[in-house]
Amino acid sequence: MAAQTLTEKILARHAGKTSVEPGESIWVDVDILMTHDVCGPGTIGVFHQNFGRDAKVWNKEKVVIIPDHYIFTADKMANRNVDVLRAFVKEQGLPHFYDVGSERYKGVCHIALPEEGHTRPGEILLGTDSHTCTAGAFGEFATGIGNTDAGFVMGTGKTWLKVPPTLRFVFNGDLPPYLMAKDLILAVIGDIGCDGATYQAMEFDGDGVYALNIEERMTLCNMAIEAGGKNGIIAADQKTIDFVKSRDKAGKPFVVEKSDAGARFAREFVYDVKSLRPVVAKPHSPDNRAYVDECKGTKLDRAYIGSCTGGKMTDFRAAAKILAGKEVRIDTFVVPATTEVARTLKTEKMVGKTLEEIFLNAGAKIGEASCAACLGGPSDTFGRLNQAIRCISTTNRNFPGRMGHKQAEVFLASPLTVAASALTGQITDPREYVS
Amino acid sequence: MKLENIIQGKAYVLGDNIDTDQIIPAEYLTLNPAIPEEYRQFGRHALAGVPAAQGGLPKGHVPFHKNPTDLVSGFQIIVAGRNFGCGSSREHAPIALDAAGIKAVVAEFYARIFYRNAVNGGYIVPAETAERLCEKVCTGDELRINLEACKLENLTTGETYTLRPLGEVVPILEAGGVFPYARSKGMLPA
Numbered sequence: 001m002a003a004q005t006l007t008e009k010i011l012a013r014h015a016g017k018t019s020v021e022p023g024e025s026i027w028v029d030v031d032i033l034m035t036h037d038v039c040g041p042g043t044i045g046v047f048h049q050n051f052g053r054d055a056k057v058w059n060k061e062k063v064v065i066i067p068d069h070y071i072f073t074a075d076k077m078a079n080r081n082v083d084v085l086r087a088f089v090k091e092q093g094l095p096h097f098y099d100v101g102s103e104r105y106k107g108v109c110h111i112a113l114p115e116e117g118h119t120r121p122g123e124i125l126l127g128t129d130s131h132t133c134t135a136g137a138f139g140e141f142a143t144g145i146g147n148t149d150a151g152f153v154m155g156t157g158k159t160w161l162k163v164p165p166t167l168r169f170v171f172n173g174d175l176p177p178y179l180m181a182k183d184l185i186l187a188v189i190g191d192i193g194c195d196g197a198t199y200q201a202m203e204f205d206g207d208g209v210y211a212l213n214i215e216e217r218m219t220l221c222n223m224a225i226e227a228g229g230k231n232g233i234i235a236a237d238q239k240t241i242d243f244v245k246s247r248d249k250a251g252k253p254f255v256v257e258k259s260d261a262g263a264r265f266a267r268e269f270v271y272d273v274k275s276l277r278p279v280v281a282k283p284h285s286p287d288n289r290a291y292v293d294e295c296k297g298t299k300l301d302r303a304y305i306g307s308c309t310g311g312k313m314t315d316f317r318a319a320a321k322i323l324a325g326k327e328v329r330i331d332t333f334v335v336p337a338t339t340e341v342a343r344t345l346k347t348e349k350m351v352g353k354t355l356e357e358i359f360l361n362a363g364a365k366i367g368e369a370s371c372a373a374c375l376g377g378p379s380d381t382f383g384r385l386n387q388a389i390r391c392i393s394t395t396n397r398n399f400p401g402r403m404g405h406k407q408a409e410v411f412l413a414s415p416l417t418v419a420a421s422a423l424t425g426q427i428t429d430p431r432e433y434v435s
Numbered sequence: 436m437k438l439e440n441i442i443q444g445k446a447y448v449l450g451d452n453i454d455t456d457q458i459i460p461a462e463y464l465t466l467n468p469a470i471p472e473e474y475r476q477f478g479r480h481a482l483a484g485v486p487a488a489q490g491g492l493p494k495g496h497v498p499f500h501k502n503p504t505d506l507v508s509g510f511q512i513i514v515a516g517r518n519f520g521c522g523s524s525r526e527h528a529p530i531a532l533d534a535a536g537i538k539a540v541v542a543e544f545y546a547r548i549f550y551r552n553a554v555n556g557g558y559i560v561p562a563e564t565a566e567r568l569c570e571k572v573c574t575g576d577e578l579r580i581n582l583e584a585c586k587l588e589n590l591t592t593g594e595t596y597t598l599r600p601l602g603e604v605v606p607i608l609e610a611g612g613v614f615p616y617a618r619s620k621g622m623l624p625a
Binding site: 025038039041042044045046048049050069070075077078080081084127128129130132144145146147148149151152155156194195198199225228230285375376377378379397399400401402406407 | 461486547548551
């Protein structure tokens with residue numbers, strides 16, 4: 001049998017085959033289907049229309065519903081959509097629903113999924129959100145789908161997939177203190193372009209990747225879609241196994257595997273982590289890469305720290321390290337990805353103060369856990385760019401109008417770079433604050 | 436929709452990397468496409484996020500809708516460059532184009548999820564061409580696509596271009612989407 005990549009192995013096993021070839025179309029069994037308030041109502045509509053009003057989902061334990069996009073808004077239509085989710089959950093008796101206004105409310109789905117034990121090595125996770133690829137950090141195949149695909153999975157537990165060729169990205173060496181996973185992935189996207197991995201798997205490997213904690217690995221995989229990738233994936237190691245076991249209360253068994261020696265990669269890219277510099281993506285595309293030292297001094301109106309890619313505890317620890325005891329010079333918005341992150345900001349301390357105190361004392365505003373302004377949303381969304389201003393953000397997309405106003409300019413950067421820039425009101429190299 | 440071999444209509448020309456936030460900005464995603472009246476409303480907001488200077492090439496500043504309140508555009512075919520539909524997985528993107536009266540998009544290639552959504556929902560025909568048509572066709576040109584012949588004829592200029600075969604997605608488009616396709620194959624009860 002030919003040597004297989006990790007992505008090929010997972011897909012083959014879920015198709016009941018011993019091996020698969022890139023380009024082959026296969027039907028696979030899905031382990032987890034996730035949907036949220038933006039695509040859930042459409043998905044539920046497709047499900048009812050095609051399987052009938054009285055139809056039941058294929059497996060209640062495998063459907064996870066996480067409202068997170070338009071939550072803290074007065075917009076009636078947005079609130080109506082959460083009601084559609086509630087009615088469906090009640091009708092189907094779904095156990096994994098994280099309702100707004102309840103103790104169980106979580107926030108951003110891609111961070112909520114692992115926190116609540118819905119990510120496991122070797123599985124297939126599909127979600128109605130392109131950043132579902134985040135979960136590849138747990139050694140599983142995870143990708144985004146639309147409403148029609150999700151409606152089909154809801155009724156059958158199956159979908160068809162084309163096996164992607166795999167691109168391999170090897171990072172060697174330990175990350176210097178002024179760099180984060182966000183710099184690595186922005187460097188990759190800058191190198192291969194926003195269509196450089198279209199239809200392909202992006203596997204991240206090397207001691208530089210395994211030195212990263214789980215949250216930083218999630219940042220790498222999260223932005224695979226920004227290069228057009230079908231999925232991002234990192235083989236599970238002991239850190240992954242420990243995290244997954246600590247979160248999955250049911251203790252469901254899982255399969256840990258990695259790419260075979262001799263597996264065929266469509267292309268391989270090797271990076272020496274120590275030689276990299278802090279990176280930004282300039283407006284209006286994640287592949288519009290520049291080094292911070294090339295555009296430092298660019299005047300800014302706003303800084304934003306949040307989202308699935310930049311609103312985790314690792315991101316806030318990095319920002320707090322720079323903001324502690326100092327004051328921001330521009331409007332700075334802090335949005336924890338989940339309620340668990342929000343609670344930890346209130347308890348975890350650095351230099352005698354909680355992270356929340358550090359941010360508030362620095363003059364930042366803290367919002368409630370959700371997707372918030374990462375994708376604009378209704379006009380009353382916390383942190384939304386309602387004017388044509390310039391913002392530096394830890395989020396993952398800077399398309400025209402992505403964070404609100406069509407003429408607003410968004411620079412994407414690591415939490416370190418965003419925090420350093422918040423202090424000066426211009427794009428600032430984090431090396432001025434961390435050695 | 437069912438697949439028609441001949442698709443004829445006026446072209447609206449766009450450039451590279453037209454992302455889903457440009458096709459349907461996030462503020463309109465509160466509409467639920469499963470409700471027919473709200474599905475139609477998506478047509479009004481289709482391409483609302485495209486910066487004015489890049490809408491309706493080569494000159495730009497061509498509105499996609501004659502009047503801002505129109506649900507349907509006066510254009511039926513979109514011609515674009517590389518990586519059309521990149522970004523989010525929102526199925527609202529091909530839905531918005533369908534609701535606006537677009538029958539086909541002709542691009543160099545598509546972002547994966549947009550392509551899959553366009554086919555699985557049977558909303559529009561995502562045709563591909565090796566030619567850089569976004570620099571050869573002008574907004575307002577009358578185009579005629581012949582899918583079986585893999586030809587695109589510009590009736591305004593008289594020029595003819597080659598399209599890539601639609602390949603393995605033809606049966607799904609012919610059935611009208613992945614559900615009718617699966618039923619016709621006995622994978623789902625009829």
